[in-house]
Amino acid sequence: MSLKSLILRQALDLREMVVNFRREFHMYPELAYQEKRTSNFVSKKLEEWGFEVHTGIAETGVLGVLRCSNDGRVVALRADMDALPIQEENDVPYKSKIPGVMHACGHDAHTAMLLTAAKILANHRDKLLGTVKLIFQPAEEGGNGAKRMIDEGVLKDPDVEAIFGLHVWNSLDAGKVGLKEGPLLASTGRFEIEVEGSGGHGASPHLTIDPIVISASIILNLQTIISRSLDPLESGVVSVCSVHSGTAFNVIPNKASLIGTYRALTFNVRDLIKKRIEEISKNVSSAFNAKCNVKLIDGVPPTVNEPRATRMARKVAEYVVGSNNVIEVKPTMGGEDFSFYLENVPGAFLELGTRNEKKGITAPHHNSRFDIDESALPYGVALYALLAYNFLMEGFKD
Ligand SMILES: [Zn+2]
Ligand SMILES: [Zn+2]
Missing domain, CATH: 3.40.630.10 (Zn peptidases)
Known part of the structure; x- marks a missing residue:
């Protein structure tokens, strides 16, 4: 044998x-x-x-x-x-x-x-x-x-x-x-987006910079990274997995935070996704006169x-x-x-x-x-x- x-x-x-x-x-x-x-x-x-x-x-x-x-x-x-x-x-x-x-x-x-x-x-x-x-x-x-x-x-x-x-x-x-x-398996990464607006009374939205409405816009626009920025023949993921803001029904809060993950099978795609997360978050925020802080923390490579x-x-x-x-x-x-x-x-x-x-x-x-x-x-x-x-x-x- x-x-x-x-x-x-x-x-x-x-x-x-x-x-x-x-x-x-x-x-x-x-x-x-x-x-x-x-x-x-x-x-x-x-x-x-x-x-x-x-x-x-x-x-x-x-x-x-x-x-x-x-x-x-x-x-x-x-x-x-x-x-x-x-x-x-x-x-x-x-x-x-x-x-x-x-x-x-x-x-x-x-x-x-x-x-x-x-x-x-x-x-x-x-x-x-x-x-x-x-x-x-x-x-x-x-x-x-x-x-x-x-x-x-x-x-x-x-x-x-x-x-x-x-x-x-x-x-x-x-x-x-x-x-x-x-x-065979993807790179991993974690993003943390903090939108800083300016809070106030829920009845006077015109006197605030509402971080919740801005966050909603960021969340929807992040979906375009995969559907509109990435070559359809490449693979990537952007998932917003945690959204936190506000404490009361009649108070517009100062801040909102979004946390999620980005994944890719190549470094090129990973870099593109990271760049677009940052651009979308910051530019959407600035369109509404809010500040935005974005952290992108790489996990493992593909x-x-x-x-x-x-x-x-x-x-x-x-x-x-x-x-x-x-x-x-x-x-x-x-x-x-x-x-x-x-x-x-x-x-x-x-x-x-x-x-x-x-x-x-x-x-x-x-x-x-x-x-x-x-x-x-x-x-x-x-x-x-x-x-x-x-x-x-x-x-x-x-
Ligand atoms: Zn496991
Ligand atoms: Zn395992």
């Missing part, structure tokens, strides 16, 4: 291990930068299996290094460990034991799958060439944990030449893997899969689940801080199907009833292990 097929078989055989790990992490979820229990669990196992283990990176991050041979390639695999501030509503034996905290995005599964893949890679250390770096990062959910891991050097010494990550995906059936070359890495990942995915089950997916406008790694190193991010309608597993990510079909976990283990194996042994080939 070839080493490749042995790794696949072992991944499928370690089903119980990966499910147990996942349930352990699921029962004890931890919020961003508080992943102490999880990272202790991970680092103990990695040490037990012969990894060189670095802890406390970006507060709670763990880096496991497996040096298989002195020369050769260096590949990194990444999992995120953080949970969300959501009260779990599933009635399952492995329900979260921490009130108000839940693994509602599936990062418990990512950590469990990468840890199980670590066991397999360690088993075959003497037959592998090069070095594997396993990155268990904190704070993917809005905390930019990936950026801090990079700033603290996880991609250096030895320098990582390729990186792979995956996300459980509840809009894709279990047994399938989603892949796409180029932009997640862009490198072509050679994506081709290699496609071959690996076809080997694991069969070519019929590897789906060419459309990009989505969610964001992922895996993008920071891809800004530094070529790599690819995969979607692992975990939906199962027959089992009633259909809740979307970040929902209080989110769950995954655990039968998909061994495929994720196989993907992680074989992506590393393939890159170490053959590189990108083309």
